[in-house]
Amino acid sequence: MKVIPKTEVIYTLSPKHKPAERVEIGESILLQTEDAFGGQIRTEKDSIEKLDWSKVDGATGPVYVEGAKPGDTLVVDILDVHTDNKGLIATIPKSGILGYKPFKPATKVVQIRKGYVHFEKGIQLRTKPMIGTIGVTPKTETPTGTLGRHGGNMDFKELTAGTRLYLPVLVKGALFAAGDLHAVQADGELCVSAIETAGETKVRLSLIKNKQPELPVLETEAQFSILACGDTLDEAARFATEAAVQALLREHGWTFEKAYMFASLAVNLQINQVVDPKKGVRATISKDFISLDSLLT
Amino acid sequence: MKVIPKTEVIYTLSPKHKPAERVEIGESILLQTEDAFGGQIRTEKDSIEKLDWSKVDGATGPVYVEGAKPGDTLVVDILDVHTDNKGLIATIPKSGILGYKPFKPATKVVQIRKGYVHFEKGIQLRTKPMIGTIGVTPKTETPTGTLGRHGGNMDFKELTAGTRLYLPVLVKGALFAAGDLHAVQADGELCVSAIETAGETKVRLSLIKNKQPELPVLETEAQFSILACGDTLDEAARFATEAAVQALLREHGWTFEKAYMFASLAVNLQINQVVDPKKGVRATISKDFISLDSLLT
Numbered sequence: 001m002k003v004i005p006k007t008e009v010i011y012t013l014s015p016k017h018k019p020a021e022r023v024e025i026g027e028s029i030l031l032q033t034e035d036a037f038g039g040q041i042r043t044e045k046d047s048i049e050k051l052d053w054s055k056v057d058g059a060t061g062p063v064y065v066e067g068a069k070p071g072d073t074l075v076v077d078i079l080d081v082h083t084d085n086k087g088l089i090a091t092i093p094k095s096g097i098l099g100y101k102p103f104k105p106a107t108k109v110v111q112i113r114k115g116y117v118h119f120e121k122g123i124q125l126r127t128k129p130m131i132g133t134i135g136v137t138p139k140t141e142t143p144t145g146t147l148g149r150h151g152g153n154m155d156f157k158e159l160t161a162g163t164r165l166y167l168p169v170l171v172k173g174a175l176f177a178a179g180d181l182h183a184v185q186a187d188g189e190l191c192v193s194a195i196e197t198a199g200e201t202k203v204r205l206s207l208i209k210n211k212q213p214e215l216p217v218l219e220t221e222a223q224f225s226i227l228a229c230g231d232t233l234d235e236a237a238r239f240a241t242e243a244a245v246q247a248l249l250r251e252h253g254w255t256f257e258k259a260y261m262f263a264s265l266a267v268n269l270q271i272n273q274v275v276d277p278k279k280g281v282r283a284t285i286s287k288d289f290i291s292l293d294s295l296l297t
Numbered sequence: 298m299k300v301i302p303k304t305e306v307i308y309t310l311s312p313k314h315k316p317a318e319r320v321e322i323g324e325s326i327l328l329q330t331e332d333a334f335g336g337q338i339r340t341e342k343d344s345i346e347k348l349d350w351s352k353v354d355g356a357t358g359p360v361y362v363e364g365a366k367p368g369d370t371l372v373v374d375i376l377d378v379h380t381d382n383k384g385l386i387a388t389i390p391k392s393g394i395l396g397y398k399p400f401k402p403a404t405k406v407v408q409i410r411k412g413y414v415h416f417e418k419g420i421q422l423r424t425k426p427m428i429g430t431i432g433v434t435p436k437t438e439t440p441t442g443t444l445g446r447h448g449g450n451m452d453f454k455e456l457t458a459g460t461r462l463y464l465p466v467l468v469k470g471a472l473f474a475a476g477d478l479h480a481v482q483a484d485g486e487l488c489v490s491a492i493e494t495a496g497e498t499k500v501r502l503s504l505i506k507n508k509q510p511e512l513p514v515l516e517t518e519a520q521f522s523i524l525a526c527g528d529t530l531d532e533a534a535r536f537a538t539e540a541a542v543q544a545l546l547r548e549h550g551w552t553f554e555k556a557y558m559f560a561s562l563a564v565n566l567q568i569n570q571v572v573d574p575k576k577g578v579r580a581t582i583s584k585d586f587i588s589l590d591s592l593l594t
Contacts, residue, residue, distance in 0.1 A: 098539065184562050
């Protein structure tokens with residue numbers, strides 16, 4: 001299996017980037033990834049204030065997928081997410097959902113052992129390793145820290161091993177990248193960081209030709225989640241709902257009114273993160289009520 | 298057990314309302330309730346356009362709890378939520394999260410049988426009977442359809458049998474009321490209604506003296522949810538987070554920075570509903586990390 005080392009880190013997604021690696025359709029690849037702070041913070045004494053902000057939220061890549069063309073869907077099977085045994089979390093003044101309050105920059109380094117994050121004596125959290133940043137390259141150069149239709153820094157805690165992500169291919173070769181692993185994160189990522197770690201993730205990249213999801217879609221065992229973003233949570237919630245109602249219309253041939261009613265009963269609006277310039281909301285629907293076909297057009 | 302019939306419906310919570318019933322501390326009571334449309338819609342031909350809007354989102358009560366005083370907490374054990382075998386859902390132009398789109402008023406009547414809502418042939422949803430409106434009386438008269446610190450029309454799908462709700466007593470006797478049962482509702486209640494039904498709910502009312510939650514708190518088997526509302530989802534999310542971080546500070550004696558970090562890892566921000574003038578967001582924390590004591594001050 002091809003391996004991309006974490007030295008192949010990019011801080012923008014750009015159609016002009018030279019591929020770090022090329023894969024055939026259906027090929028698996030291992031990405032070694034740096035943490036969200038670009039490895040600049042090693043101890044609790046390393047200050048967030050001295051951070052080079054051009055080196056955060058990086059991703060490893062890009063990976064050129066042979067045969068991928070705009071109009072296709074890149075199918076990303078997340079096979080494994082393996083974090084380092086050390087992680088860190090930080091508060092950054094003016095950042096996070098309570099950024100309007102006065103508080104200090106602070107860094108906490110934690111050990112990750114045997115499936116638990118050791119926050120402090122007696123306080124352990126079960127790990128749920130996830131990918132913070134994962135996406136294809138949009139038509140115009142975009143920071144990896146941005147989220148959008150192409151994916152990006154979605155910070156959605158269900159982006160874990162065993163799930164499958166559908167992304168719209170927007171440039172030739174897709175130019176896929178991923179990074180910014182979290183050992184654990186709650187819905188919201190309230191203080192602006194989670195347990196940030198270096199690590200590695202194994203993905204299999206394949207294609208669905210000539211159709212695309214309107215927004216990124218994550219498939220888990222029992223459901224599909226449509227991943228929307230907006231300038232506010234309310235806007236993201238509207239976009240997620242519109243996409244879900246349109247998918248229900250396609251699936252069942254219902255009137256708008258009937259699909260809208262059904263969404264009230266079966267589409268769960270949930271929060272991904274509230275702390276990036278673009279907020280993230282997902283619309284989650286059981287596979288009992290929707291099929292992949294209706295999520296791609 | 299005392300029973301309050303559904304003719305004792307109120308459309309405002311007011312300290313001036315005469316109690317429909319009085320209970321001792323720890324007493325259970327059965328409330329028979331009308332549906333959210335006040336029983337005005339019986340068939341799919343009954344138009345939403347002719348609705349008397351002063352007769353919607355009613356609640357049965359108020360119940361005077363002997364000994365309840367402002368500054369106390371009313372503890373509501375939801376023992377049973379039993380819906381009728383018929384329910385209805387409606388789209389109302391200009392309403393719901395997609396209210397900016399053009400669509401027609403429509404009503405759908407559904408059968409509720411053997412634990413399922415029969416939406417249409419081949420499309421069934423498992424019921425999860427819940428209470429849409431539940432609260433104590435605020436100091437000033439407030440429509441039952443409003444939500445706030447007193448509870449109200451929270452439309453939170455986990456307000457089900459087996460849960461316990463903590464509400465701040467704001468007037469003498471608490472003057473508790475509940476109604477607006479839903480047979481099933483997803484997070485968001487996107488089209489503005491869920492499966493609305495008449496029915497009955499059994500609750501046990503008790504008190505914790507001289508301390509209160511900042512916002513309503515729902516206890517389930519494994520976690521506590523702090524129920525916030527705001528003019529936008531973003532505002533509701535901030536209020537929910539502030540209350541959760543303050544509770545973590547009290548529980549663990551942490552600095553603000555440490556509590557804020559921990560919230561990123563262990564406090565899940567989730568959506569209750571997005572379709573009332575006040576949007577609802579909950580902050581959910583596992584009982585591994587928070588105790589009731591820290592949620593009351």
